[in-house]
Amino acid sequence: MTDALPVQPDDQPAIDRTEALRAAVEAGFPTTIADLTRLVRIPSVSWPAFDPAHVAESAEAVAELLRGTGVFERVEIHRELEKDSDQLGQPAVLAHRPARAGRPTVLLYAHHDVQPPGKDEDWDTPPFEPTQRGDRLHGRGAADDKAGVMAHVGAIRALAEVAGDFDLGLSVFIEGEEERTSRSFGNFLRAHRESLAADAIIVADSGNWDVSTPAITVALRGAVAFNLRIDTLAHASHSGMFGGAVPDAMLAAIRTLDSLWDADGAVAVDGLRGAGLEVPAYEESQLRAETGLLEGVSPIGRGEILSRIWSEPAITVTGIDAPDVANASNTLLPSVRVRISARIAPGQPAEEAYAAIKAHLEAHAPFGARLTFEDVDTGQAFLVDTSGWAVEETRAAMADAWGVPPVEIGVGGSIPFIAELVDEFPDAQILVTGVEDPDSKAHSPNESLHLGVFQKALLAEALFLARLDAKPRP
Structure with missing residues (x-):
């Protein structure tokens, strides 16, 4: 593989496309938020004690959003067997369009299932009634990970608007059981390997350093x-x-x-x-502010x-x-x-x-x-190889979208299926990004999404896709 991808002489100048994408993302943002609120209203908890009909409803809603972009040859809902079981997993959405003119293919991943809400009395607003308070949208799944779903949808819409009938290959895999340990994930990869094979994979299920600074996740426990x-x-x-x-x-x-x-x-x-x-500086005062550690209670x-x-x-x-x-x-x-x-x-x-x-x-x-x-x-834990061309392209896109360069972070949480992606697609470069910030409270009561972070994350992904559409496959 090459370390950098040459720009084609007849490409539209990057600055023109950047500004056009910025305008397209901003103009489409109210629709993106409206679609996100509709997804959040669906209580798609994938745990066994909850009604699976809601996860099926959520899958149908996501499939309809992807069909509505008008860019895919096919959009389908599939269920595969869980690992070492005769039990079918929860429904996942798969969309695909092949690359043309020697362009690369990108696989976009997110999940549409959510954590259980917990007790209603622990929420300031109803968990499945999305509520905007200031610059944050509150609701279960508003950040983790239905905003990841909509970041993909919004970026694809912006790309289609600016680039027209683009040549970039795109696959989208929206899983339905990530919050229940992705039990059918490996079988799904093997059953749909041809449609999922890609040069770069974006896993939109992580966070950012703060509301002003983007991050690329390079280590997961x-x-x-x-x-x-x-x-x-x-x-x-x-x-x-x-x-x-x-x-x-x-x-x-x-x-x-x-x-x-x-x-x-x-x-x-x-x-x-x-x-x-190696880790950057992080004061105890910041830990207390981000976690709600009570006065007099010490860290461990x-x-x-x-x-x-x-x-x-x-x-x-x-x-x-x-x-x-x-x-x-x-x-x-x-x-x-x-x-x-x-x-x-x-x-x-x-x-x-x-x-x-x-x-x-x-x-x-x-x-x-x-x-x-x-x-x-x-x-399995995961360490990202940060030396490849896709990471460099992501850094540049984030810097242009946010106005500041990204930092590389580790995350204490886990995304175990990434190891399965590596096993199945060893030549693909994997990028772990996300829409969350330290105040998103994923998995907790009062989960929320910072709308400014969301818009910048969406724009960064749109820039990444558009720039790969103008480059040959590595």
């Missing part, structure tokens, strides 16, 4: 998640009659789980390791704050199946089940990390408590 069941008794017993003589499952769970961290809150599992990435871990987030493992207990306080009785619980979510530093295989965590828990279970491991999910 891996993920390990599983249910842990702790059993100590054959049946429940009266806590007054037998408490103090037999261990209940809650006591065993608390003791077992506490062993996962040291006194500083850093992970204390032998076999989990860090990546040693050791070393540079961003190193803890980008470059070190983390373990969180994200759920507990046990009686709530309102229904608590004087009972020794025979069994407790918890959901454990771990983030794995780049460079460590997720399966290796899971084995280390499992061995640690088994070694630290007190009183002979019985442990059962269920519903294990793993996803």
